[in-house]
Amino acid sequence: MTGGHRRILVVEDDLETAGQLVESLTANGYQVDLAASGNEALSRGVASDYAVITIDRMLPDIDGITVMRQLRDGGVAAPVLIVSALGEIDDRVRGLRAGGDDYLVKPFSFIELLARVEALGRRSDTVVKETVLRVGDLAIDLVSRTASRRGKNISLFPREFQLLEYLVRNEGRIVSRAMLLQHVWDLHFDPSTNIIDVYVGRVRRKVDGQQAYPLIHTVRGIGYRLRAPD
Incomplete structure (x- = not known):
């Protein structure tokens, strides 16, 4: 990702996991915004230009799949990494078909998550943004x-x-x-x-x-x- 395009939205309701993600991504040079619910994710997602969005499927109000579909319907083109404990093949296929660009099953290694974020970020740099x-x-x-x-x-x-x-x-x-x-x-x-x-x-x-x-x-x-x- 280019220096000016390292802003990430992390959608995660578990406080411990969210804190670890924000801390680790920030330490690796990213500007991180956190949304703890589906409604907050929708509000932030449509209002800012993110390089990558990571989203948990199980949220307290709106499930991650619905959030992702609504973001896509709203014109948000940022690559989405689904991070979820639901790891069956059907779960992954459903997530990717709903608009996700990658799927990472919990528990995960942060090194792997970082590598996937970096890969999606490179893709994000090539997306032509609506002006x-x-x-x-x-x-x-x-x-x-x-x-x-x-x-x-x-x-x-x-x-x-x-x-x-x-x-x-x-x-x-x-x-x-x-x-x-x-x-x-x-x-x-x-x-x-x-x-x-x-x-x-x-x-x-x-x-x-x-x-x-x-x-x-x-x-x-x-x-x-x-x-x-x-």
Whole structure:
């Protein structure tokens, strides 16, 4: 993997195993994000560009196979290494057919896991990443960091673009204020702060003002959702 593309998402609910993976991968030069549940994996997976994702099949809320399918449906192309105690042939075949790129059975040697991550990372470097995301008549360019509706440019400050990008990557999903604080501001404090509402208000005026239909919708008491009319 190239120096700038060594970010890995580890999806593992067992705290001891997760800690060992994060510690060992970090020691080998990777930037590691941890998700302890299927819902957290979906939130992180669609919002960031990972070189490799490792995922346990047995998670406390959504099983790993379902998480992987939803990530693929959401356009996530990062190679996935399934790490699971379910090691029968049928289990491995099901995992690979669901979108996994490799399968490692627990218990495993970390040296082997590292070798498989490195191999998948080399494959990830060759994947052509989508550079323009679209929802309805909205387009955001991830390279130039610009946005437009119906071809008309929308002037956004960097933080506003980050917020809009996160909403677009989670199209159709309800995004809470706490999620926005964590993934856009990298902050972990009381979600009752009004910084989210202020920024969403600014972005909404720029994106939806004087348009044929709104894209950004408030979900009362929870957060926001970006979606185009059916």
